[in-house]
Amino acid sequence: MSSSSEDTASLYQKHIPIHTRSVKGKFRNFKTAVLVLAYTVYFLLPWLPWHRANGSHQAVLFDLAARRFYLFDLVIYPQDIFLLSLLLFIAATLLFFVTGLVGRAWCGFFCFQTLWTDLFIMIEHWIQGERPARIRLSKQPWGAEKVLKIGGSHVLMIAISFWTAFTFAIYYTDAHQFVIDFLSGNAAQAGYITVLALGFATYLAGGLGREQICIYICPYARFQAVMYEAETLAVSYDARRGEGSKGRVIPIKGLRTQEERHVAGHGDCIDCGFCVQVCPTGIDIRNGLQYQCISCGLCIDACNNIMDSVGYPRGLIRYDSEKNLASAQPEKPQIKWKRLKVVGYAVALLSMIAFMIYTLGTRTAAEVQVQQIRQPLFVELSDGKIRNRYDIHIVNKTEREEVFTIHATGIPEDALSLGHVSEIKARAGKDLTIAAKVDLEHDLAERVHEIKFIITPLSNPQEAIVREVNFSSKQKEHDEKEQDSHD
């Protein structure tokens, strides 16, 4: 590099802006499809209405203040926090699984940093033109054209950044009301802070930072590298085919056809540099696998187009594994999944997905926990009866008020007392703790080991919840102590 000595002298690296060339091909099409789909869902979902008898009429709403998440027909309460940990586990395993198979597919096609950077580059392309035009524009002195074009694209980027932040905010509040409140200055402080901070961050990361985020900031970029194995498919340059024995060379006279080049000892790479020009992180894939590579596949598209135009076979840059590239007889690249790591990730992923579906499928509208009061476990009453006390904690996970009845089986009907509480009514999405007392005759108390509490929601009696609890008494406690001392 020409500036090598200066770079070594300076402690700091100058930021060289990347002006990527646009490219056509299957990876570009896939990226565009993901972009359109992701943006359609992200920007429109909070506006989707949903019919609910009670609660919000927004299909997706993360209502932090009321402590519930609405996801279409599902309403999630803080008690369902377990679902979140399941979801995070599934997301993490999916990342491991996919990365083990096809490398950093998340980075290249799905990561929001990639999506927003891609969109912002498209804006620059649309306003300022193709790569040579953009380079020319950036080199020319500031004037009306430069201010208009560069300023215009940044204004558009900032607008999209704030629309992005605004959309994020309305996932957490009533969308229509927030628009009115936001514009009239009546929205909550947190709303303005969210929109400002996230809007600014989006512009900073997608509009200015771009590949710097992936290279210097993102931790995923680093730890995904350890998930690569020799069989993992990655965007790779076939150096053997591209370089030959004498290296790559441009197709000058006498080196135009494959035969001529092979005879002269040169490889198929005509050193056009298109793979470098289309790269959003500005690297040269021909230097091998690099941590800067986000695996977006645009260089594959670029190289294939060139190979087509010069009449050489495609695939000089392709998705291939390190092992296959190094083997004496490379085969057609394919996904190799019969590996311990990949199968392990798959098993973890599938079992957790199955568990999540089971959990969601068997979810009841109410959640009940019965806990015996342990200090003391029992008390002897004046007539010799034994009393145990219990806390019955009921969570009403519906959007309407629910009345419950509490019964106990295995004991006489009058043994259970709920004090003077006249009606067990839990408000929508709220919980309630009921104190229960069970008094049993002395002899019966020694025989009864367990009591079943049956908690029935009146509007839905078939969803009665049964909870088994211990009943403690003097003799049993004594026996257990004996048992322990014998053990």
Add this chain to the structure above:
Amino acid sequence: MSQDKDKTGAVTTTGHRWDDTLEEFSNPLPRWWVWTFYLSAIFTVVYWLFYPAWPVGNTYTIGIPGWNSINYTATQPDGKEVQKSTHWNMRALLAKDMNDLHAKQKQYFDKVAALPYEKVAQDAELMQFVNSAGKTLFSDNCKPCHQAGGQGKITFAPNLIDDSWMYGGSYEKIHQTLTGGRRGFMPAFKEVLSDAQITQLANYVLSLSGDLHDAKAAKAGDALFHGETAACYFCHGADGKGKVEMGSANLADKIWLWVNIPEDKTVESKVADVKNVINAGLNRGVMPNWDTRLKPEQIKLLTVYVHDSLGGGK
């Protein structure tokens, strides 16, 4: 970036090399990264202007006065409320938070205070508050004697979760006990009765609750109990069930407070324990009054807690 980087992809190293292949790279930092460092340095200066920062002697800088102050209402030890304004600090923030929480809690206390006992006990949601706030109040004030769960301690403090109430277990009686306190007293009979008579009385007392006793001695004790020399019936009642008005013990139930009869295995030890009480009398049953230490609404809430969450009712 490497758009114009050396085609060989070579990197500069510091020249340090370990184990043949491990090298220390000398990659330059991106310049913007350095700017974030300068920005964070500028941020600290702004921070000093708004928040406590530098230690100076045995005090510290508090930032520019008035730029980031906290106003809150402080309650002094004598109960007087004063408006305070101070520089930003965690203690003032905590005081502010506590004020907000007390204001929220007050709604519930007000509700408990305004409703009759029975209405409070019927309201499941309000009882939830009574249970949690009551537990805290009980732990702070009652636990040292009556124990964390209210189970009391034989020979020391009465059990509040059974159904035996020396001074009555109704809302009104519990409230009266809490506000006015109680003082139990039983005279010593050592000087009045002979040892044989006291033994007979002890056997009778044990017979009242169906415990182990000597039937012949108990019969003689019966006469003494209801006679005028000992006059036990005067306080404990002719049936031995005690009198709520004076807090005399119910001798006819299975619950014992001042002697641990259930733990005594032989009739001799049971008789000896009861005799001790008759001989020496009792002057230990003191419960302090709480009307000077707790607010009326706290006493009311505790009354409902003891009555409904613990074992009141009789």
